[in-house]
Amino acid sequence: MMRLLAPFKIAARALRRNKMRSLLTMLGIIIGVGSVIAAVSITTGATKQVEDKVASLGQNIVTVFSGNFSSGGMRGGWGSAPTLTVEDSRAIKNEVDNVVAVSPEVRDRSQILANGQNWNTQVLGESPDYPQIRDWDIVNGAMFTDGDVRALSKVAIIGKTVVDQLFPTDDPVGQTLVVRNIPFKIVGVLESKGFNLFGQDQDDVVIIPYTSHMRRLSKRTFVNSIMVQAADKESIVQVQTDITTLLRDRHKSAEQDFTVRTQLEVMQMATQTSRVMSVLLAAIASVSLLVGGIGIMNIMLVSVTERTREIGIRMAVGARGRDILIQFLIEAVTLSVAGGLVGIALGMVAAKVVAASTGWPTVTPVIWIGIACFSSAGIGIISGFYPAWKASRLDPIEALRYE
Amino acid sequence: MQTRPVIQLTEIHKVYQTGEVEVRAVNGVTLNIMPGEFVAIMGSSGSGKSTLMNMIGCLDRPTSGTYFLDGIDISTLDRNERAVIRNAKIGFVFQGFNLLSRTTALENVEMPMLYNHARITNAEQRARAIKSLELVGLATRSDHKPNQLSGGQQQRVAIARALVNQPSLLLADEPTGNLDSQTSIEIMGVFQKLNEAGITIVMVTHELDVASYCKRMIILRDGKIRTDEWVAKRLNAEFELNKLRAAQQAVKLA
Numbered sequence: 001m002m003r004l005l006a007p008f009k010i011a012a013r014a015l016r017r018n019k020m021r022s023l024l025t026m027l028g029i030i031i032g033v034g035s036v037i038a039a040v041s042i043t044t045g046a047t048k049q050v051e052d053k054v055a056s057l058g059q060n061i062v063t064v065f066s067g068n069f070s071s072g073g074m075r076g077g078w079g080s081a082p083t084l085t086v087e088d089s090r091a092i093k094n095e096v097d098n099v100v101a102v103s104p105e106v107r108d109r110s111q112i113l114a115n116g117q118n119w120n121t122q123v124l125g126e127s128p129d130y131p132q133i134r135d136w137d138i139v140n141g142a143m144f145t146d147g148d149v150r151a152l153s154k155v156a157i158i159g160k161t162v163v164d165q166l167f168p169t170d171d172p173v174g175q176t177l178v179v180r181n182i183p184f185k186i187v188g189v190l191e192s193k194g195f196n197l198f199g200q201d202q203d204d205v206v207i208i209p210y211t212s213h214m215r216r217l218s219k220r221t222f223v224n225s226i227m228v229q230a231a232d233k234e235s236i237v238q239v240q241t242d243i244t245t246l247l248r249d250r251h252k253s254a255e256q257d258f259t260v261r262t263q264l265e266v267m268q269m270a271t272q273t274s275r276v277m278s279v280l281l282a283a284i285a286s287v288s289l290l291v292g293g294i295g296i297m298n299i300m301l302v303s304v305t306e307r308t309r310e311i312g313i314r315m316a317v318g319a320r321g322r323d324i325l326i327q328f329l330i331e332a333v334t335l336s337v338a339g340g341l342v343g344i345a346l347g348m349v350a351a352k353v354v355a356a357s358t359g360w361p362t363v364t365p366v367i368w369i370g371i372a373c374f375s376s377a378g379i380g381i382i383s384g385f386y387p388a389w390k391a392s393r394l395d396p397i398e399a400l401r402y403e
Numbered sequence: 404m405q406t407r408p409v410i411q412l413t414e415i416h417k418v419y420q421t422g423e424v425e426v427r428a429v430n431g432v433t434l435n436i437m438p439g440e441f442v443a444i445m446g447s448s449g450s451g452k453s454t455l456m457n458m459i460g461c462l463d464r465p466t467s468g469t470y471f472l473d474g475i476d477i478s479t480l481d482r483n484e485r486a487v488i489r490n491a492k493i494g495f496v497f498q499g500f501n502l503l504s505r506t507t508a509l510e511n512v513e514m515p516m517l518y519n520h521a522r523i524t525n526a527e528q529r530a531r532a533i534k535s536l537e538l539v540g541l542a543t544r545s546d547h548k549p550n551q552l553s554g555g556q557q558q559r560v561a562i563a564r565a566l567v568n569q570p571s572l573l574l575a576d577e578p579t580g581n582l583d584s585q586t587s588i589e590i591m592g593v594f595q596k597l598n599e600a601g602i603t604i605v606m607v608t609h610e611l612d613v614a615s616y617c618k619r620m621i622i623l624r625d626g627k628i629r630t631d632e633w634v635a636k637r638l639n640a641e642f643e644l645n646k647l648r649a650a651q652q653a654v655k656l657a
């Protein structure tokens with residue numbers, strides 16, 4: 001085994017003899033790998049947060065918005081064109097395969113009064129399927145029913161923020177809430193969901209039956225959007241296609257007057273930024289590692305020249321070209337891998353510091369640790385090879401005569 | 404069968420081409436050295452002694468001529484094969500000491516074993532290096548670095564390094580070059596002991612009295628052998644050393 005370990009022993013001795021230089025040489029790789037790991041940790045954390053937010057929309061969701069985003073700008077914004085109806089939603093539920101839940105959605109902002117307090121909040125009209133679609137539990141009381149929808153009942157469920165604002169001390173269930181002079185009975189309280197992708201407080205909400213909303217509050221005949229839940233991930237695309245076909249058929253307009261978005265697409269749009277970031281990172285990584293590699297090659301070349309005599313002595317006592325090549329390669333790889341490891345550690349620490357001071361979550365993917373180790377070893381081999389080869393080609397007599 | 408020569412040089416030439424000038428450093432040397440010999444090579448500066456030694460030591464290749472070492476034709480070997488031969492068969496003590504600086508005596512002596520074909524454990528390397536240092540009387544200085552050692556001590560480390568792979572041939576280029584006469588005699592004592600133990604020794608020296616510790620004396624001039632004769636009145640290092648010490652004692656007593 002000795003012949004395998006010997007070059008490591010020689011390399012370790014050589015590096016220890018020149019501690020300061022070894023450290024400075026590693027610095028390039030340390031900074032390169034460290035910044036990459038820190039940046040990757042931060043962007044991965046951010047991406048994961050976005051993904052969590054998108055997942056918090058619900059499971060396997062397909063959303064139909066009125067209006068067409070892709071034609072002629074966003075006239076009036078998403079969901080504002082009066083094209084979708086309650087009948088459309090009924091047709092989707094009855095005619096499209098693999099649809100497990102549907103909720104027509106009507107949105108409005110209103111001033112609400114209760115318990116002697118008032119609060120401006122979002123009032124949504126939804127179907128009883130809504131909590132299931134959004135994967136959103138009722139923690140207190142129960143969701144209103146299909147009967148309530150048919151009867152245009154004046155019932156409401158409310159989010160955590162509304163509870164905090166209007167009922168800081170009492171149990172809200174059973175109490176009354178007044179929206180535009182119409183009293184609604186609170187039947188349930190939703191579990192807290194936090195902020196959504198766009199930084200809106202999802203808990204700042206009052207949800208009533210869509211029929212009550214359309215007839216009693218907003219006096220509308222069109223819905224803003226329709227939320228549809230597909231049976232599973234695999235059927236999402238089929239559901240999207242079938243809804244498109246169905247609604248085109250129903251609306252019969254020349255231009256498509258609605259848009260069907262799947263959760264997958266939302267996810268893709270939301271993570272677009274971080275994908276761009278990743279490409280940018282990869283570019284920074286390559287540049288900084290290239291610089292680190294050049295640093296190592298430079299020092300190894302200096303080292304070979306400086307140690308010409310040593311190389312001559314080693315050859316004179318029987319080191320073959322290969323032994324010298326391996327010795328210098330191992331020195332280069334030891335430098336770069338040690339630098340890489342220190343860089344990984346420092347990068348993770350830096351990410352943690354950022355996380356602590358900004359509140360962004362950071363995640364260091366194991367694969368990137370692997371990539372960092374692997375590429376620093378690779379840099380060592382590549383940048384060390386030429387100097388090592390040069391050393392191995394020296395003539396022992398000339399090397400011994402070198403001053 | 405008659406014993407075969409360890410070193411068999413036939414019409415060896417070494418020509419250096421420096422610009423316009425052609426230097427015939429070694430100019431037709433034919434020489435046989437048998438196992439167990441103890442040869443001194445003498446000659447004025449520039450007569451080609453080091454050049455010849457480097458070729459005998461498989462460090463350098465002759466421009467022409469053949470060289471058999473232990474029956475192996477060296478001229479057919481490539482650089483790696485010559486490295487293996489240097490490691491296994493030859494111990495070389497250089498004109499300068501050529502120790503690794505900032506490296507302890509022990510590590511310097513261990514170094515050739517790192518390139519040995521045989522697998523030698525760490526412990527055995529250490530043991531052998533220490534034994535080698537003991538042989539040259541330097542075991543107590545094993546953790547000293549070259550710059551912490553005197554010239555004579557450095558020379559002994561170089562000899563210990565040359566011996567550590569148990570070579571059958573020891574080549575030394577002016578091993579006593581920079582040493583005072585007492586240390587020179589001590590080094591010659593080490594050589595005589597090694598030679599008695601069966602190692603063939605070829606050494607270069609400028610000094611006639613150093614050469615008289617050897618068995619055979621060869622004088623080079625302009626790259627050619629001028630004289631090749633047995634040493635008539637061979638000196639014994641141990642005896643000479645005792646004589647010298649007695650003399651020093653007398654001076655002090657006086």
Ligand SMILES: Nc1ncnc2c1ncn2[C@@H]1O[C@H](COP(=O)(O)OP(=O)(O)OP(=O)(O)O)[C@@H](O)[C@H]1O
Binds near residue numbers: 421426446450
């Ligand atoms: N690399 C070289 N290039 C050109 N000429 C050389 C080279 N090496 C040696 N010589 C020449 O070869 C001749 C013999 O040199 P060598 O070193 O063998 O002498 P030497 O007998 O060992 O002398 P010294 O006693 O001073 O050590 C000298 O004239 C020297 O100038």
Ligand SMILES: [Mg+2]
Binds near residue numbers: 452453498576
């Ligand atoms: Mg010389």
